[in-house]
Amino acid sequence: VSNTNAQKNEAILQFHQNEDAAVSLMEIRFHVPSSGPDQDTDPAQEFVQRVLNKADVISASEADAICTLTELNCVTPRGRYDVKFFTDFIDLHGKTFDYKISYDHILRLFLLPHKDGRQMYFVMAIDPPMKQGNTRYPFLIVLFNIEEIISVDLTISDKTREKFGERIEKLDESISGPYHEVVSRICRTVLDKKITVPGNFTTSGGAKCLPCSYKASSGFLYPLERGFLFVHKPPIHVLFSDIGHVKFDRSSQGTKSFDFEIDHKNGTKYVFSGIEKVEQERLAEFVKTKGISITKSDKAFAKLDMDNEVDHDPYAERMKQEGREKDEIDSDDDEEDEDFQGGSESEEDIDFDSDASIDSSESGSESDRVKKTKGSDDENKKKKKKESSSKDKSRDESSKKSSKRSSGKESSKDSA
Structure with missing residues (x-):
């Protein structure tokens, strides 16, 4: 058992990950019902305490803590936690959940300035990640205010000196300064890991992100x-x-x-x-x-x-094809008009006036059109007159013939 937690009527036991096994049991939860409203103790907490008495759980007393940081503003996992540094692990105690992080599971440390220049992110990369139910937290992110000043007292015991050796001597018994700098110094010394900060990259506004x-x-x-x-x-x-x-x-x-x-x-x-x-x-x-x-x-x-796709649009291709076909039909009509020869006059027989102006040519053409229209009207009238006269003659002839026939019949009757 690596960690335990109790809340309401539920007891949670977390187990160490088996690196050699493909599948391993990481967490189990027990529902512990209460015996009645008059019960003074929490049954889930009693169950967890029995497990702690029997199991080999990483635990330490308050006296073994190197230092304690209160009310850290964590953005992942979200909440405020009291953080205690022990010789082998970090303990996070929140209002709802508790976490224990072994020093061997912490891979990298980052200290990153916020864009506004007034806050700092302190990031821990953890593998295997922290777990809460089905949620995994591979990173622990704490947000600090640069202007916040803190003073921390360290308790360095013989066991701590034996564990960390000479590097623990770099820390004073009392450290004061900006909150993010104090935490960075403690983590760098206890974990013996370098802290990564932004490099030479800067934005147009001078920020690092x-x-x-x-x-x-x-x-x-x-x-x-x-x-x-x-x-x-x-x-x-x-x-x-x-x-x-x-x-x-x-x-x-x-x-x-x-x-x-x-x-x-x-x-x-x-x-x-x-x-x-x-x-x-x-x-x-x-x-x-x-x-x-x-x-x-x-x-x-x-x-x-x-x-x-636009170039090979079938609708556009069909419209283009119809346009080409229409152009071909128009060109065929033009060719038929060119084959027709209306007169025997050649271009050599036509006199051109090079000194003529555009207005005179236009007026001449208009007068020609007027004359042509008048001549055609006169011809139509003449044709109509000829047709009417021919009809009148045919009527006269038919009437004469009918009168001769009637007179012949009358004479035949008289003779009879």
């Missing part, structure tokens, strides 16, 4: 000397050696920002969106100095694919 968003959460991306670190929700740490390539994409949020995509060698993609456009050149130069390859954006290829 890039405000951006990962999925729906906003945070800060820190370009460090050996990797990128995003805080704080969710914390993401990617080493340069694990990066396959990066991309710079146009942001969907507007033209004044861009997206920065990191493709991990294991296939995972991290897209940090909403970075200001003015920082793109600085970030690209930083990436080049670290020897990371930059590939073209997928959005550019998508745009090319869309252009190709």
Whole structure:
């Protein structure tokens, strides 16, 4: 058993991870019902105490604590915790949950300045991560106010000197100063690990981080000397050696920002969106100095694919084909008109007036058109007159013939 916890009617037991086993039991919970309202003690707490008496649980008394830090503002996991440093582990005691972190599980330490310049992030990378139910916390992130001053008294026993050796002598029995500096000194000495701080990268505004968003959460991306670190929700740490390539994409949020995509060698993609456009050149130069390859954006290829689809649009092709067919029909009509020869006159027989003005030619053409229209009207009238006269003659002839027939019949009757 590595840790125990009791809350209401529930007792929680956590176990050490078996590195050799593919599957191992990490946590088990017991529901401990209360016997009645008159019960003075918590049954879940009694059950946990019985387990602690029998199991080999990492525990220590208050006297063995090297130092105690009260009311630390943790953003991951969220809440305020009292932190105690012991010879083998760190104990976090909160209002709802308690955590124990072994020194062997702490991999890296980071001290990162906030963009506003008034706060500091202190980050611990933990493996295996802290667990609370199904939630894992691979990072412990504490937010400090730079102006907050604290004084901490250290208790260094013979057991502590034997454990840490000469490096514990670097700490004074009483340390005072800004809260983040005091915690950094204690962790660096007790854990014997270096603290990573931002390198030479700076933004156009002089900050060490890039405000951006990962999925729906906003945070800060820190370009460090050996990797990128995003805080704080969710914390993401990617080493340069694990990066396959990066991309710079146009942001969907507007033209004044861009997206920065990191493709991990294991296939995972991290897209940090909403970075200001003015920082793109600085970030690209930083990436080049670290020897990371930059590939073209997928959005550019998508745009090319869309252009190709437009060029091969079937509807547009059909409309173009109909237009070509219509042009061919019009050209055929023009060719038929050219084959027709209306007269025997050649261009040599036609006299051109080089001194004629545009107005005179237009007026002449208008007068010609008027004359032609008048002549055609006169011809139509003449034709109508001829047709009417011919009809009148035919009527007269038919009437004469009918009169002769009637007179012949009458004469035949008289003779009879």
